[in-house]
Amino acid sequence: MKYITEMTREDIKNIRLIVLDVDGVLVQRGTKIKQEGNTTTLETKRIAEKQIEQIKKLNKMRFHININSGRGLYMLQEMFREILPFTSLTYENGSATWIKGKIYQHVNSFDYLKDVFPKLQKVKHENIKGFEPKEFIITIHCRGRVSEIEEIMKKEEKLYSIWNGEAYDIGIKKIQTKAIGLIDLMKILHLKKENILVIGDNYNDAEMMSKAKIAITADKTRVSGDFYVELEGNQLPADVMMEQIIKISEI
């Protein structure tokens, strides 16, 4: 694995689509959520102005931008409002993609999740902070692991339940993944593997990173890639990566 500043103009000559994960890449990890009775309080994170400018610049150069996240559409639209005219949003771990107001649904999880959802809602544990509002997957934010949730999920052979250190992400094994969303998006945009660059930082990014010509990891303790970015101080991984792409494209 090479450090990102070793990436050259030659490496990215065929790249047309830059796929960015959000948490741990474009914003710091961590979701502030609180649920009391029927009231959910959820913080919307902001993308820094510098990253908005970088994305605008990349789009002017030749690149399509795709955000591929486990977050819900309403949240991503709010975060990327300023750049929506040229940014597609693949949300809830590959469940669907929003492109200029049109939604392409990649996965229908209703039958798979409808029975387990009420079981999970019945679990009471001091570690549980709340269920993040989602349409196609289940995301339960917790202060630490909850064995009752894991016991329920063990019996669900068709479902995955990924603990990422701050939440359980629950969806359909092999079907409801960021990679499936990316593969469908590539068909919609008529792009091939050689046209794709992906940056991600977590276990749920590994498979989609394997579908790209160039994979960049923002946390090499969790996923590997062709290049890596270190989490150094305050500079976000997406910032360092976009800086490098802009630099080598301008030569």
Ligand SMILES: [Mg+2]
């Ligand atoms: Mg992430």
